[in-house]
Amino acid sequence: MPVRLSASPDRLLPADAAVRRIAAELHAAVADAPIVSPHGHVDARLLLDDRPFADPSDLLVTPDHYVLRLLHAHGVPLDALGRGATAADPREVWRAFAAHWHMFAGTPVRVWLEDTLQNVIGLQRHPSAANADDQFDAISAWIAEPASHPRRLFERFRIDVLATTDDPADDLAAHRALAGDATWHGRVIPTFRPDRYLDPSAPGWRAALDDLTAASGTDCGTHAGLVAALEARRAFFRAAGATSTDTGVVEAWAVRADTAELERIHAAARAGDVTASDAAAYRAHMLWELARMSSEDGLVMQLHPGVLRNHHTPTLQRFGPDTGHDLPLPTSYSVPLRELLRDFGTDPGFRLVLFTVDETSFSREIAPLAGFYPSVFAGAPWWFLDSPDGIRRYREAVTDSAGFYKTSGFIDDTRAFLSIPARHDVARRMDAGWLATLVATGRLPEAEAHVIAADLVGALPRQVFRLGD
Amino acid sequence: MPVRLSASPDRLLPADAAVRRIAAELHAAVADAPIVSPHGHVDARLLLDDRPFADPSDLLVTPDHYVLRLLHAHGVPLDALGRGATAADPREVWRAFAAHWHMFAGTPVRVWLEDTLQNVIGLQRHPSAANADDQFDAISAWIAEPASHPRRLFERFRIDVLATTDDPADDLAAHRALAGDATWHGRVIPTFRPDRYLDPSAPGWRAALDDLTAASGTDCGTHAGLVAALEARRAFFRAAGATSTDTGVVEAWAVRADTAELERIHAAARAGDVTASDAAAYRAHMLWELARMSSEDGLVMQLHPGVLRNHHTPTLQRFGPDTGHDLPLPTSYSVPLRELLRDFGTDPGFRLVLFTVDETSFSREIAPLAGFYPSVFAGAPWWFLDSPDGIRRYREAVTDSAGFYKTSGFIDDTRAFLSIPARHDVARRMDAGWLATLVATGRLPEAEAHVIAADLVGALPRQVFRLGD
Amino acid sequence: MPVRLSASPDRLLPADAAVRRIAAELHAAVADAPIVSPHGHVDARLLLDDRPFADPSDLLVTPDHYVLRLLHAHGVPLDALGRGATAADPREVWRAFAAHWHMFAGTPVRVWLEDTLQNVIGLQRHPSAANADDQFDAISAWIAEPASHPRRLFERFRIDVLATTDDPADDLAAHRALAGDATWHGRVIPTFRPDRYLDPSAPGWRAALDDLTAASGTDCGTHAGLVAALEARRAFFRAAGATSTDTGVVEAWAVRADTAELERIHAAARAGDVTASDAAAYRAHMLWELARMSSEDGLVMQLHPGVLRNHHTPTLQRFGPDTGHDLPLPTSYSVPLRELLRDFGTDPGFRLVLFTVDETSFSREIAPLAGFYPSVFAGAPWWFLDSPDGIRRYREAVTDSAGFYKTSGFIDDTRAFLSIPARHDVARRMDAGWLATLVATGRLPEAEAHVIAADLVGALPRQVFRLGD
Structure with a gap:
């Protein structure tokens, strides 16, 4: 077994020598570009404490x-x-x-x-x-x-902006302290992730409402209260620099429900007595409601459906969540999101980035939706698909219907701070390879490929996630 | 940004120089072959008027x-x-x-x-x-x-046969006038598309029946009348040169229903009172019935399931249909078509070309069905999939189970008359690339690849669509 | 048309010259390695009789x-x-x-x-x-x-071990006779395939129980009797050299049922009166039960879901089964197998090899399951997918989440004895090509690729199927 690590400068570029030459030039031009990381799971405290x-x-x-x-x-x-x-x-x-x-x-x-x-x-x-x-x-x-140390690495990695993922009840103390720290010049922004508040049948829902009541000062004992509290916290997040929200759901159903009905379900769930169908209706309404809020306050809505969390119950019970047994499900978008897109799909204030772990949906649903609705962007390949081959298949599957400019740019989605540059470099290399293939097969002028490669790592994610120039 | 258009003679061919050499020869041999276009949406009047x-x-x-x-x-x-x-x-x-x-x-x-x-x-x-x-x-x-002018372009494009898409109530006046025009030597044939008559719950169904009654002289007030009228119009279309029908449905269910039941549903729908489940049963029967007619009159049955039309209702209301928001759905074939294929699948008179916009069905259902049933052919990649990469993935997905000779040959399916040669050329280039890859990897003798490339653009679509020699 | 067969020594290897060079070396090193065939349909009698x-x-x-x-x-x-x-x-x-x-x-x-x-x-x-x-x-x-003659070919093919597929009621006479034949030195082992006993609504179920009662000496008139008989026959198969079982089901549901309920359904089915939902519950329990047995006796459980057998009833009636119209269905694993994996997924005695004919499940479900559960392995591409391109797509789809060492190694699954070396050679060539691509794109050291190529044809299938060293 060879033991010497040997990262070839041409790694992950296409094997064909002529295509590789084009790809290497495309990659070289963006290899050192700053990192825009609009979605991830690094803790802001890591950079505040700098231990x-x-x-x-x-x-x-x-x-x-x-x-x-x-x-x-x-x-x-x-x-x-x-x-x-x-x-x-x-x-x-x-x-x-x-x-x-x-x-x-x-x-x-x-x-x-x-x-x-x-x-x-x-x-x-x-x-x-x-x-x-x-x-x-x-x-x-x-x-x-x-x-x-983390701050020195943040600079070394040339991270231009780093988004964290945060609960609406979070006080964002680390973000605010960083903003007030005169020795710190990086940009670390929160992301509003209200997952805990969406499912009235989830074990932690009632406790979550209590947390949110405390954080917002608005009583979440009613559905209207919950909505008002979420709106207030969104404003708080925006003031702390947030430009987007994120939501993970099992299915992408978003259907508006009647207010009285929602209050009835809310009250029943508070009393610990909610049926599965009521909970589903409530969840579907909440997804619609979050889109409504996004259309009003301009926070970009990220949607991550299709993951069955904690597949192996004994492991969950013993070791907790995020221990490797979240699993992809067959996932659909066009029908479940129809009502949401009817109401907000052409609203200039609304923006929706769709992710998937079921790659069949790229060419069948996500790219076609992004190829019509001004609000919809095809999110970068996520989780089980954020690999070199996954990225290549993603570009092959979405470019036909969505081109490059209705895709989100790369998202590292990582908890592993040290892996951020490696992950972005993989995306840059695979995108360079895909662009080079288009050039080599006469589908794209080389100069235009250079413009696209630069946009994909800079202008595009900034625009999609409303990060400013 | 470069501004000069530069269509490389090798565009879309494989990047590898050795494979490209083989592909370029394969493509060159068919690049100027006449265009057989057995499915499209050009209006026959364009060629009749020649404005x-x-x-x-x-x-x-x-x-x-x-x-x-x-x-x-x-x-x-x-x-x-x-x-x-x-x-x-x-x-x-x-x-x-x-x-x-x-x-x-x-x-x-x-x-x-x-x-x-x-x-x-x-x-x-x-x-x-x-x-x-x-x-x-x-x-x-x-x-x-x-x-x-259209007629000069028709000649320049070397269009050998062009099929239009026409409503059964259409009088085919343009087709008949063209046939009687001594200054015109092209072949433009109609295609029988009975979609308006299949769904008794569709808003336009009753008006459609009135149109068909008028066109056929047969009263469509009963289900039996509708069937008789459709049969009469098929004969009329055949006399005008039609060799095939086309049907677009949301789901491919084809299940025979009881005659009395059909009359009951027909009458109820005429009265504006049809349930969703009755409408579904009626539609499923109509698909079966169309297969029965095809097995008897020999018109090739094209089936295009799996599209959700007019996803964005506000856009439909304001701008009408065909405005870019028809969207693919997950689509299945083997179970929904089982009864239809039980009854007609091995009937020598019957022929069924299956299309999809859910490319997962290529290797899982369409190619396996085409690889057993003599009547079934795997339709060319359609709509969201009729791209260079879509065509490549299609060949990779269907060849294993269906080879080349149970595929339909290319279908341009276009309303854009000027795009016809470009679309056929893309298919010829991608097929040449796929054949060249088989040759370069020792899976196909080069001479046999040339025979196949020629058959794919000529003999095969002629045979599949019964266009004569 | 060329007529001379010309099997290039580089056939099926990547077209790019540099990648092909690496692949050819990788393939050459394993081209003559003995064949491990842990799943197939050759009759042991072929080798016993040697006619x-x-x-x-x-x-x-x-x-x-x-x-x-x-x-x-x-x-x-x-x-x-x-x-x-x-x-x-x-x-x-x-x-x-x-x-x-x-x-x-x-x-x-x-x-x-x-x-x-x-x-x-x-x-x-x-x-x-x-x-x-x-x-x-x-x-x-x-x-x-x-x-x-078969035995000479068995030697010439360098078959190290050949597994057959056998009914639990089979007396394994041919296997035992081979084992006792001093002139025979090959290894031919049975595989326990209990499909006939799992579905109480299947036409042959009652007759199958009678066969099993006769073979096992245990009365299969009750559910408990059936379970005991299957356990006894598994022991008999193990004594005859079996290391695995195989099960083909339409859907992968595996859910434990109540004993009294099972006896009720068993009795009703014996009386020829079983409902569809009862039959489904019984089948789901039986799959769970087979996993339970595997976890206890160590026989590797192979699961082949998602095939609709005998799609064309008239052909079945006239020509019998295995006449070419078994067809793939959309297939899911993560939810249907959740209870089975909850109970046995981390049991060191249990091993489950998952196969599919719906290739969308490779990256979405099979590889993610194999990438967490120690018991689960991603089975080689099967049936409609066991082609050069199918094998390539399999490696691209499963390696991200499962690497190489949670895959099963190649399975020929053939009835065609003469095709065994060709099928294994195709897998070796395609795996060499995939490994070479990883090497050429800087993802794998070449020496490590050689180790993996060798493991894929030897150590890995031996370990996965518990075939010994």
């Missing part, structure tokens, strides 16, 4: 469900990866990870990790059981360097 | 929902594109189109338009805001030339 | 539904292919097949047949109407040679 990362495993393994899931699939228990009730020895966690390195061959996780280990941390070799201790020590030493 | 086209926007923008939809998606109102109640200035329409030219980058619309502008009209530059007026004038001048 | 094959048509045409279906699709009646009530002249069958050779262009059947005709039988030319009689005679002569 060194804890240890190599906490940095690269334990919190990253992309990494955990495949280790778990190969029989490594989640306890041994630091997710159990009792803490795991970080060195042991790293050893388990390193011993399974070859299990990641061919996966996007491997691409991101190789880039991170080599180009961010400066390691020379592939992880292995043999070098696990040495690499653990080397990464630990790297962590301790001042240049490895 | 110059109205203006550049009417020629290339306003009637083409492929073009309209992406302009609309970028915020251009349909009024500004000539679809409003009051006429738009054609020059302003062209300016709006030209200013959004880069929005089409990477789309099939762009491929067709570049080919048309350069190779049919003779422009040298990409449209842009800067050259909009010059190009509008240039195209206007081109329109005025005698060589640009 | 010459009957004739060319019986060898290559009549029993192979892959071949039959496309001939039937081109209008050749099944009678003329030897599947009718009266025997067909094998020479006439071959003539019909040879005359339609070009209909197979581009299909996997053609790839397998070319390899078989040239490299196993030693023909030089493509079949055609002109050479049908000569080739029939040549193949007949080849059949008669001692080197063409």
Whole structure:
């Protein structure tokens, strides 16, 4: 087994030499462009506190469900990866990870990790059981360097704007403190994610209402109160720099319901007694309501449907959520979103970015919707699809109906701060490859491809997410 | 931005030099073959009247929902594109189109338009805001030339046969006049499209029955009358040269119903009182009935399921149908068509060409059905899928189970007369590329690939659509 | 038309010269590796009896539904292919097949047949109407040679282990006789396939219970008896060398039911009076029960859902099953299998290999499930998908979430003994091409690709199917 990491400058570019030459030039022109990250899961406190990362495993393994899931699939228990009730020895966690390195061959996780280990941390070799201790020590030493602290990395990564994901009841203290910190010049903005408040049959719904009542000062004991509180918090988020919201739902149904009916369901659910069909009607209305709010306050609406969360109940009970068993479902958009788009689809104030983990919907629904409705954009390939091949298939599937300028630009969606440049670089390389293929097959002038490549990493995501110039 | 149009002779062929060499030879051998167009939406009157086209926007923008939809998606109102109640200035329409030219980058619309502008009209530059007026004038001048009149273009395009799409109540006057015109030597044939008569819950159904009663002289007040009238009109269409029918439905269910039941539903619907489930049963029976008629009179049955028409009701109400918001749905074939295929699937008189806008059905259902039933052929990629990449994915998906000889040959399905040669050329290039890939990877002898390439543009569509030799 | 067969040594490898060079080396290193065939439909008696094959048509045409279906699709009646009530002249069958050779262009059947005709039988030319009689005679002569007898071919093919597919009531006499035959050194193992016992609404269910009662000595008159009998037969199969089971179902629902309820349904079904919903509940429970058994006895559970058998009832009635009209259905896994995986998904004794004929499920469900559950492996592309392009799409779709080491290795699933080496070679070539693409695009070190290529044909299927070292 070769052990030396060797990130070719042409990695991920098309294999054909002539196409690769075009792609390499396209990529080179945007390789160092600032990173626009309008959707992700990094904690703003990381940058406020600017403390060194804890240890190599906490940095690269334990919190990253992309990494955990495949280790778990190969029989490594989640306890041994630091997710159990009792803490795991970080060195042991790293050893388990390193011993399974070859299990990641061919996966996007491997691409991101190789880039991170080599180009961010400066390691020379592939992880292995043999070098696990040495690499653990080397990464630990790297962590301790001042240049490895979060704020220095934020600069080094050339992050122009970083959006976090936040609960409406969050006080955004970290965001506000950062804004008031004269030593900090980066842009970190919150994203309004009201998922906890949408489903009256969810176990935590009533507690969530209490949190929101406290945060907003508006009584969420009624549906009207909940709506008013959400509106108030949106205003609060906007004042803190938010430009978008995000919503994860199982199905994309958005259907307006009668007010009295909503109050009846709200009251019943508060009393702990809501039927499945009532809960579904309530959820569908809330999605419509969120679109209505977006059309009024201009926050861009991101929609992530089609994920069955926590598929393996015993693992959820023992290790909690985000432990690698959220799973994609067949997902549909055109019929479920018809009423929402009837009411807001051509409203200039409204903007809707559609994501999917069911890639059949790219050519069948998402691109056709984005290719007609001014408000709709085809979101970047997400989660199970944010791989080199997933990105290529996405471009092949959506360009026909939506072109480039009704797509969202890349979204890293990551909790792994160190992986941000690697993830954006993968997208830039794959987009360069796709554009180069269009050039090489006479479908696009090369100069126009350069304009598009630049727009995809800058002007387009800024415009789609209303981030300003 | 480069402005010079430059249609490479190798455009759309595979990027690899060795494969491209093979593909270029395959394409060259069929590039000038006559066009067989067994399915489209050109009006026969265009060729009967042989008048110059109205203006550049009417020629290339306003009637083409492929073009309209992406302009609309970028915020251009349909009024500004000539679809409003009051006429738009054609020059302003062209300016709006030209200013959004880069929005089409990477789309099939762009491929067709570049080919048309350069190779049919003779422009040298990409449209842009800067050259909009010059190009509008240039195209206007081109329109005025005698060589640009429809009949001369029909010859120049080497159209061997052109099928139109016609309502059963149509008197086919244009077709008959063309047939009787001693100065006209082309072949333009009608296609029987009975969609208006299938759904007793559709708003226009009762009026349609009145039209058909008038056209056929058979009273459509009963279900039996409707069936008899349709049969009579099929005979009339056949006498006028028709070789096929076409049917667009939301779902492909085809289930025979009881005669008394059908009469009951028919009567109720005539009285304006039909339930959703009765209407569904009636529609499913009508699809079965159309197959029965095809098995008897030999008209090839084309089936286009899975499109949700007029998704955005406000746009429908204001601008009418065919304004860019028909959308694909997940679509299934094997179960819905089981009864129809039980009864007619192995009948030598019956022929069924299956189309889809849900490309997952190609490898899962359409190719497997075509790979068993003698009557079934896999229709060419349609609508949202009739792009270079869509055609490539189609061949990859259907060849495994259906080979080449259970596919339909290319269908342009266009209202845009000028785009016909561009669309057929795209198909010929992509098929040449696919065949060349098979040759280059040792899956097909090169000489056999040449036979197939020629059959795909000539013998095969002639045979599938019963067009004669 | 060219007539000389010419199997390029580089066939099926990527067209790009640089990638092909890498792929050719990867393929060369595994081209002669022994064949591990953990799933197929060859009869053990073929090797026990070791008689010459009957004739060319019986060898290559009549029993192979892959071949039959496309001939039937081109209008050749099944009678003329030897599947009718009266025997067909094998020479006439071959003539019909040879005359339609070009209909197979581009299909996997053609790839397998070319390899078989040239490299196993030693023909030089493509079949055609002109050479049908000569080739029939040549193949007949080849059949008669001692080197063409099944056991000699088994050795020549380097088959290391061959799994058959067997009914639980089968006495496995051929397997036991082979094991006791001192002149035989191959490994042929049975696979437990209990499909006949799972659906109480199936016409043959009651007769099947009688067979199983006789075979097991346990009364299957009750549900508990059926479960006990199946357990006993699993032990019998394991003793005869079985390491896995196989189950074909229409839908993958696996839900535990109440014992009393099961007995009620069992009794009702024995009396010929079972409702559709009761039958569905019984089937779902049986799938859960089979997983429970697998978790206890360690037999690997193979699951093949999503096929609608015998779509064309008139053909079934006249020619029986396996006549080419089994058809894929849209298929889902994550929700239907949730309870089964809740109970056994992380059980170290349990192993589940998931197959599909709906390729949309690869990236959406199968790979994500295999990427979390230690018990789940992504089965090789099956049936309508076991083609060169199907294999490539499979690797592209599953590697992101499952890597290489949560896939099953290749499964030939064939009844056509002569096609075994061709089918495995296709998989080895396509996997070499995919690995080479990863190498050429900087995603995988070349040395690691060699390790993976070797594991895919040896260590991996051995481990997944518990075949020993």
